[in-house]
Amino acid sequence: MDPSASPLELAVALLRIPSITPRDEGCQLLIGSFLQQLGFTLYPLRFGNVDNLYARLGSKGKNFCFAGHTDVVTPGEESRWQTPPFAAAIVDGMLIGRGANDMKGGVAAMLAATARFLQANPNFAQHNSLSFLITGDEEGAAVDGTVKVLEWLRQRQESIDYCLVGEPTCMQQLGDGLKQGRRGSLNAELIFQGRQGHVAYPHLADNPIHRAAPLLDRLARHRFDEGNAHFPPTTLQMTRIQAGDGSDNVIPGSLRLNFNFRFGTASTPAQLEEQIHNILAEADPPLPYTLTTHLSGRPFLTEGGELLQALSNSIRTVLDISANPNTAGGTSDARFISLDCPQTVEFGLFSPTIHQVNERVPVDELERLCQVYTHLLLTLFPAL
Structure with a gap:
């Protein structure tokens, strides 16, 4: 790929590669060849x-460091796409394609901005460094x-001293x-232990569904923290409940629950776990359980x-808009990078169609994002 390629040309080339995780x-x-020429x-x-x-x-x-990923999620129902998901077609000013x-x-936009910056600042590498961290495992x-x-x-x-993640x-x-x-x-995964039995003889069994139900209600309604100036209150969302094998006449012996916390700096994982244990301790009589957690970020x-x-x-100079710094949304690889690089931020495209059928971006926004990235580099590292 020619180092003078536009962000649109680069995006089309990347989108035509079906790099599903x-x-x-x-x-x-492709990225390496482009950067090697620079x-x-x-x-x-x-x-x-x-x-x-x-x-x-x-x-x-x-x-x-510019950080990002080349892997994409599956296209889903390809028959519902306006154009093939890896064709990188341009329709009515929109570039359509998965990713x-x-x-x-x-x-x-990062690649094109890097080429423009180095053209404007040919002596950059004598004084400072630019790097790219690209993974195929983000999704x-x-x-x-x-x-x-x-x-x-x-x-x-x-x-890494500065990192911009282009999500x-x-x-x-x-x-x-x-x-x-x-x-x-x-x-988190929570397993309640009851005692299996026949539905006609409930006094000989201990139904974990019945016993866990009020506890699950308390978990769902519990206020784990109040958040703070930068983060909203912690949320808990249950994602799976499973009990029994489908038999109509068998009281199950256990109930399995999966849930996820999204939390800010107002609570630690240990504090969240402690609150779960305190709620479950309210069961009378006690309901045996095991709790396992996995911190993904x-x-x-x-x-x-x-x-x-x-x-x-x-952003203000190029786009004539004041960006709102926020912490909303899901996780990204910035959660890992920030542990080594305290100055880590994320800025990228308008995102209404991510992971959807007919994922797309206005062609002109690729150019405008490239201009922001170029301006940022020239601001941090003026040409000498």
């Missing part, structure tokens, strides 16, 4: 069955992607929102700093 199918080869040193990193790419230009000063928003459009289990690359960087004693962040129009943090995610928050200030200024 965890298959990369050549996306990172002088970057490439480090292809495969962990498990996941392809990742770290690329760096320069070895001095501050290291600014247009999430997040090949953002990656394309999947997220265990062999960014986490492993960060471990590899630590072993090399290589640090879609805007809610109503391009530029109206950026993520200065994200809520944490805690998954801690909350992070970037308050102030050069990157946040420069990004806000670039």
Whole structure:
């Protein structure tokens, strides 16, 4: 791919590659070829069955990192797509394809912005560094992607000073929102133990559904915290309840419940678990249970700093809009990067169609996002 390629040309090339998690199918080869022509040193990193790419230009000063992912979710019902999901067709000014928003459009804008920045600042690598951290594991289990690359960087004693994650962040129009943090995610499985028996002889059994029902109601209604200035109150959402084998005449012996917490900095995972135990202790008589949890990401928050200030200024200058720094939405790989790089923010495209049929992005927004990224780099690293 020519280093002078537009963000649209880059996006089309990436969208035509069916890189459904965890298959990369050549996306990172395309990105690597582009960056190599700009002088970057490439480090292809495969962990498990996941392809990742770290690329760096320069070895001095501050290291600014663009982070993102090339994997996409499945297209779903392909017959419902206006055009084939990997055709990257342009219809009425819209680029349609799986990954247009999430997040090949953002990656394309990063690449094009990097080329423009280096053309405007040819001596950059003599004083500072630019890097790309691209994974193929963001939409999947997220265990062999960014986490492993960060471990590899630590072993090399290589640090990231600024990181911009190009996930879609805007809610109503391009530029109206950026993520200065994200809520944490805690998954839990709760198993209540009863005693199996015949439905005609309930006195000889102990029905865990009946006994757990009031406890589940208390869990659903419980206020775990009040949130704070940057994060809303913690939420608990039950995602699965299972009991019995479908027999109409058997009282089940156990009930399995799965749920998820989305939480900010007002509570820790340990505090949330403690509150669960306190609620379950209210059962009279006691209902035996086991609780297991898995922390998939801690909350992070970037308050102030050069990157946040420069990004806000670039959005205002290029798009003539004041971005709202917020922490809403799901998780992203920023939750891992922020542990090593306190100045981590997210800014990307308007995102109404992510993961949907006919995912799409206005063609002109790819160019405008590229301009914001270019302005940001020139703000942080003026040409010398």
